[in-house]
Amino acid sequence: MTTVGRGIRNAFRNATRTVSIILILGLAIGLAFVMLVAHRTVTDKISTTLSSVGNTVTIGPPGYSAGGLLGRFLTTAELAPIAHLRGVTGLDEYFNGALKASDLPPGSDTRTGSTQIIRKVVRGHGSGRSAGPVKQGSTSLRYPETLAFATEGLSCEPKPCTPPISFFTIYVSGSTQPTNPVNISASTLSIVSGHAISGTGTGDVAMVSTAMARTNGLKVGSTFRAYGATFTVAAIFETDSQQGNDTIVTSLPVLDRLEGDAGLVFNAVVTVASDTELAAVTSEIENTLGPRASVVSYTADATKAVNSLDSVKGVALYSLAGAVGAAVVILLLVMVMIVRERKREIGILKAVGASNGRIMAQFTTEAVTLTLLGWVVGLVAGLIAASPVTSSLVSNSGVSSDTGARGLFGAPSPFLSHLTDINAQVGWAVILEGVAAALVVAILASAAAAWMIARIRPAEVLRSE
Amino acid sequence: MLETREVTKSFGSGDRAVTAVNGVTMTVGDGEFVAIVGRSGSGKTTLMSLLGALEQPTGGMIFVDGEDITRLRPSELVHYRGRKIGFVFQSYNLVPNLTATENVMLPMEFIGVGKTERKVRAAELLEQVELTGDKQGRKPGRLSGGEQQRVAIARALANKPSIILADEPAGNLDSQTSMTIIELLRGLSRSEGTTVILVTHDSMMADQADRVLRLEDGRLESSQPKG
Numbered sequence: 001m002t003t004v005g006r007g008i009r010n011a012f013r014n015a016t017r018t019v020s021i022i023l024i025l026g027l028a029i030g031l032a033f034v035m036l037v038a039h040r041t042v043t044d045k046i047s048t049t050l051s052s053v054g055n056t057v058t059i060g061p062p063g064y065s066a067g068g069l070l071g072r073f074l075t076t077a078e079l080a081p082i083a084h085l086r087g088v089t090g091l092d093e094y095f096n097g098a099l100k101a102s103d104l105p106p107g108s109d110t111r112t113g114s115t116q117i118i119r120k121v122v123r124g125h126g127s128g129r130s131a132g133p134v135k136q137g138s139t140s141l142r143y144p145e146t147l148a149f150a151t152e153g154l155s156c157e158p159k160p161c162t163p164p165i166s167f168f169t170i171y172v173s174g175s176t177q178p179t180n181p182v183n184i185s186a187s188t189l190s191i192v193s194g195h196a197i198s199g200t201g202t203g204d205v206a207m208v209s210t211a212m213a214r215t216n217g218l219k220v221g222s223t224f225r226a227y228g229a230t231f232t233v234a235a236i237f238e239t240d241s242q243q244g245n246d247t248i249v250t251s252l253p254v255l256d257r258l259e260g261d262a263g264l265v266f267n268a269v270v271t272v273a274s275d276t277e278l279a280a281v282t283s284e285i286e287n288t289l290g291p292r293a294s295v296v297s298y299t300a301d302a303t304k305a306v307n308s309l310d311s312v313k314g315v316a317l318y319s320l321a322g323a324v325g326a327a328v329v330i331l332l333l334v335m336v337m338i339v340r341e342r343k344r345e346i347g348i349l350k351a352v353g354a355s356n357g358r359i360m361a362q363f364t365t366e367a368v369t370l371t372l373l374g375w376v377v378g379l380v381a382g383l384i385a386a387s388p389v390t391s392s393l394v395s396n397s398g399v400s401s402d403t404g405a406r407g408l409f410g411a412p413s414p415f416l417s418h419l420t421d422i423n424a425q426v427g428w429a430v431i432l433e434g435v436a437a438a439l440v441v442a443i444l445a446s447a448a449a450a451w452m453i454a455r456i457r458p459a460e461v462l463r464s465e
Numbered sequence: 466m467l468e469t470r471e472v473t474k475s476f477g478s479g480d481r482a483v484t485a486v487n488g489v490t491m492t493v494g495d496g497e498f499v500a501i502v503g504r505s506g507s508g509k510t511t512l513m514s515l516l517g518a519l520e521q522p523t524g525g526m527i528f529v530d531g532e533d534i535t536r537l538r539p540s541e542l543v544h545y546r547g548r549k550i551g552f553v554f555q556s557y558n559l560v561p562n563l564t565a566t567e568n569v570m571l572p573m574e575f576i577g578v579g580k581t582e583r584k585v586r587a588a589e590l591l592e593q594v595e596l597t598g599d600k601q602g603r604k605p606g607r608l609s610g611g612e613q614q615r616v617a618i619a620r621a622l623a624n625k626p627s628i629i630l631a632d633e634p635a636g637n638l639d640s641q642t643s644m645t646i647i648e649l650l651r652g653l654s655r656s657e658g659t660t661v662i663l664v665t666h667d668s669m670m671a672d673q674a675d676r677v678l679r680l681e682d683g684r685l686e687s688s689q690p691k692g
Contacts, residue, residue, distance in 0.1 A: 002574070006563075013562050348558045351519060352620065353547025353575035355540065458546075459519035 003358050007365025011373075021334050021370055026377025028330055029441075032323035033382030033434050037426055038390040039316035046306045046313070055272040056182075057282050058296045059289065074293055075263045076252075081288055082270060087281045090271035092199075094175035094183045095255050095264060099226055099248075101143040101170050137258075139170055140225035144215040144245055170212075171247040172226065174255025175199055178207060179237075182269050186244035194220035194235035201251045205234040211245040227258040312393050324437060327374070331445035335367050339452045343460065350458035359453050364446040371442035375434060382434075386426055467493040467516065467628060467660060472525035474511050474683075485511040487683035488525070495627070496658040498651055500665055500674035508683040509664045510632060516662065517550045517630045518542045530627065547576045551621030551659075553650075555633035557613040559605040565591060565616045566601045572623040590619035594649060611642035618649060628660045629653070635670060647673050 012018050059082070061073050076093060083091040173183045176199035181189035197205050206226075208218055213236045216224065222233045226248065239245060256262045272281045278297055286295045339346070349359050474486040485508045493499050503509050514520040515527060518534050526533050534545055551572075552558075559568045569587035578586070591601050594615040596608075605613050614634060621629050631650060635643030647663075647670050654661040663674060671677045679686045 009562060344558070345560055348560065349571075350543075351517070351546060351552050351558075352572040353543060353624070354571075355543045355575070358575065457520065459514040 003362045004365050007362040008369050010366045011369035022373045022377055024330055025327055025374025028323050028327035029374050029378030030381030032320055033378050034386050034389050035316045035320035035323060037386040037430055038393055039313055039320060040430060041390050042309050042313045046309050049302055049306055055275050055278055057270040057285060059268040060294045062294050074265045076265055079265060079268050082285055085284050087273050087277035088270055089273050092175060092177035092180050092269045093252055093265045094173055095252055095266040097172040097255055097259055099137045099139040099170045099172060102140050137227045141170055141216050144211040172255055173247050173249045174252040176252050178249045184244035184247040186239045186241035188240045190238050191235050192238050197234045197251060199251050202253050204229050204231045206231045207235040207237055207249040208233055209245040210236055210238050229258060327441045328444050331367060331371060331441060332448050335445050335449035339449045343456055346453055346456045347458045347460045356454050360450040363449050367446045368442040371438045375438040383426060466495055466530060468528040470526045472515060472522045472527060474515055475523045485683050489685045491685060493660055495660055496654060498654040498661045498675045500663045500671035501678045501680060502665060502671045503680035507680040509680055513630050513632050513664055517552060518545050548624055549627050551626040551629040553617050553621050553631035553634045555636040557617045559613055559616055561605055564602050564604055565596060568616055569619045569623055572620060576624055590622055594619045610638050614646055630662050632664045
């Protein structure tokens, strides 16, 4: 039997007490573990959100940011000076259209759907033409989801439900930067096949999502019909949003031509060199365009939105510190109790030739054993509780993705749309950090015991005879 | 050879100072079996603590094999206790969750003896004190008082010490077992050449020693060679 062996065996000397200590430690360590996971998850979410927003400013027509009916659309000519402002490194102008899918089910309600509202406004204000009967474009493409999927969750009587036409709308994004995911209300857009199209090209080429390609049997080089024209698929992309999957991407000049609204811009996203220049550039853009435009910085909105997450992060951090502190205090008191109880035994060990260091090592081993067992209990409790507790902390903190900033069709900013969608992930890193923290707890708690051990005089064994 | 020169030990300070051992000078030869007797509070146990380096004297010197142990550093004192001294206590003081064999192996582990060698020697020592069979694998709680004291003696002998300090080793035992234990200690003293210093208030036991030292109020009153 070695010093370590005796320390481990001593941890199980009194079964009832050992179980009690492990359970109490397990609760404290479990709470610490949950708070560590919550802190890590929220920190990652804040980081992801802020990095996905980047240093951008969005320009739209008046009322755009409030999500109401849109006013007069901007034009490429009006936006041209923006590209030359100090601090501006990029200007992405885009326009959006909507097409009726070829698999529209019989009896669909063609009078509903947000696409029609947009087109009315475009016709009424943008081009100066009067708002007449809506003439929606159409395409040979089928909607990239099955009808069963589209009707799932619809509430109607009698069954089966007939979904409104908006369920079968295929969007079109015409952009000067076709690979910018913002244009398809997504945070990612990566080309998986073919080559990205040019944002200033005039040829009828397009990029489609993998979902769209799969549904319609499209490959790079395949063709399809839209607005009466024949498009060639130049690239297929992967994206992270449903709306992105439903969107055909082409260049701004092509969409403007097909929509018959040359030079019109639905939205523009300005990229600024650094976040420190963001406020100044936003102000410059507002001064340049005046009341003709609504200027929104998603970064400011994102910062505002993540403030609530910051408070969750703070709560998690303080709770983590509190739980670790509680674990240290619990173990420290346990070890002080054990040392006091075994004072005579320590005296014997010293009398028969054990050094202070060896006895301390034995008691530290006992503390580490108890802590690691408590850690196992805490880990199990933490794995069960981490996700619900994190979600609860976030949902009770007032975090909202709707900060007022509006994206496509008045929807909340695509950057922030998943802000409350928190999924606590327990990785190996967190588990290993937990082990390291448990060892620190054990060593800190053993310090008091060690101090007491060093002060015990071996002569006390004889004194207590 | 053990020699003390004017060894003094006081507790407390000023008017409240209590001198437990007061200028004790004595010499104990190698292999000698010496009994220290005296009334309760006469300083016997304190003197044992000083000889075993469990406490430092307030004054005087203690020489063991020519080395003054009062000048040793704490780490050297640990070494001294581990190699030169074997303790036998009245309450046996075995580690309760270790078996008899493991208790005997303990002092050997502290001076770095290998596990196999420790195990073999522990078994030999337990045989020597007549604790045999499955009793060697029992924990102290499942051994009688006499058997526990035998384990304690085997533990005291583990590192082949030059001095065994036995503080009332038969204090908790019946008279027959007490005599067996004393016989065992005397036999070891003779067969192994180990110096045994026995603290007792029992005159019958003291009579078994080669020499009897009497302590009174911390002072060595007389040294009576067995005649």
